[in-house]
Amino acid sequence: MFRHLTTRILSRPTTVTAARARPFSTDVAAAPAADEAFAEAWKKVIPNIDPPKTPLHFMTPRPSTPSSIPTKLTVNFVLPYASELSAKEVDMVIIPATTGQMGVLPGHVATIAELKPGVMSVHEGNDVTKYFVSSGFAFIHANSYADVIAVEAVPIDQIDPSQVQKGLADFTQKLSSASTDLEKAEAQIGVDVHSALNSALTG
């Protein structure tokens, strides 16, 4: 009788873990073999504690570079407080890199671009969504995945033109009256952002 019990207890956990593949959280649990070296090294030195997880555990792995150029570009547009676009398939994005507006199409060469304050537009068929981004980085991977990380972004239609003019005037005045390098730098940043906002609203 006890042997039956033990076999049942032993067989239960496996079925339970298989069914419990997606527990209460919204995270996807993917555990690639990439950081096994870390787990091995950990177990050797600290055998009592389980090795901690690393970010790779919590990320779905990206697809590898396909042989032919895909038709659509997959865009992830993230901000600290929200993911604006996550894995959205679009035709083209135009990002405001420090060297100027850069258009990204599927099959674009892998690039790391630093962004300056400016307009980012996402083209999907006939719709164009424009955001004003403050600054950040954009990574374009060889598998036609584009990651845009910005500190702050607003859709263009939510910007108030009068506030922009006022801000521009304020910062220009501050720049002319700035004494220390820090004040000059801060005022210059303000002027840059506001003039970019201005041109975004007009252009």
Added chain:
Amino acid sequence: MAMAALKREGKRFAPLIAPNRINTLRSSLAPSEEQAPFGLRTISTQVVRNRMKSVKSIQKITKAMKMVAASKLRAIQVKAENSRGLWQPFTALLGDTPSVDVKKNVIVTISSDKGLCGGINSTSVKTSKAMHKLNSGPDKENKYVVLGEKAKVQLIRDSRKDIEISITELQKYPLNYTQVSVLADDVLKNVEFDALRIVFNKFHSVVSFMPTIATVLSPEMVEREAEAGGMLGNLDSYEIEGGETKSEILQNLGEFQFSCVMFNAVLENACSEQGARMSAMDSSSRNAGEMLDRLTLSYNRTRQASITTELIEIISGASALTG
């Protein structure tokens, strides 16, 4: 005052009130004695009663703390889940190299300021110390940057000289990116590092928190690893837009990565803290409830025993008088 005294005794002696009215005043002045005929010895239930009162109030407090933690968790969980997309592009680009071999390691331990949140702070400190041990070697140095009072207290006991910066009162105002980026700036300016390891508890669900280590490499290390191949091997295939040199961009990238990863880590740890506090307070209320049950049983038994003793004494006294 007599009625109050009666209420206090639990209305048990209602049938005995008539002969006892003279003595209610005296018994109300000496609260430790039961309401009984003068001169009788009684068993005191006061001690048990005091204990029950205090356990009941503790139960109320822990229940309230659980509610507060639940509401705080709801608010911050939304923020944490929204920030989860922030570190993923960096890991997609630069990979994750926790087993990288560097000379100057800085371990950033994130913990809470307030206690009563279960074992998450001890877990973070244990993981940090294990990381320290893992990366110890002849010319390697490990330093700590501590966020939160609880980890500081634990780490200061044996690694006081290794703590570079300690930051407390992080959650005085609601967490936002600006605050965390100022903090990250502070750390980057004042601490020399080859690799930063951020130790925090990732919020998986209300009952499960996973200790996690996120690694951020300094620009020089990124270049070194890119040349060595492996996960960063194809970094050279990326063209760099803007800026004068690749190293400038890599530096900006490293700093941005650190602030983004820190932001997510701090939010996840805050979520874990509230979740752990919820379950700690829940089990505490349950314990208090069980304790209260046991005390009630013992109280009733003591009370009944004292009634029985008094009845025996009265009856034996009465029977001695009559026959």
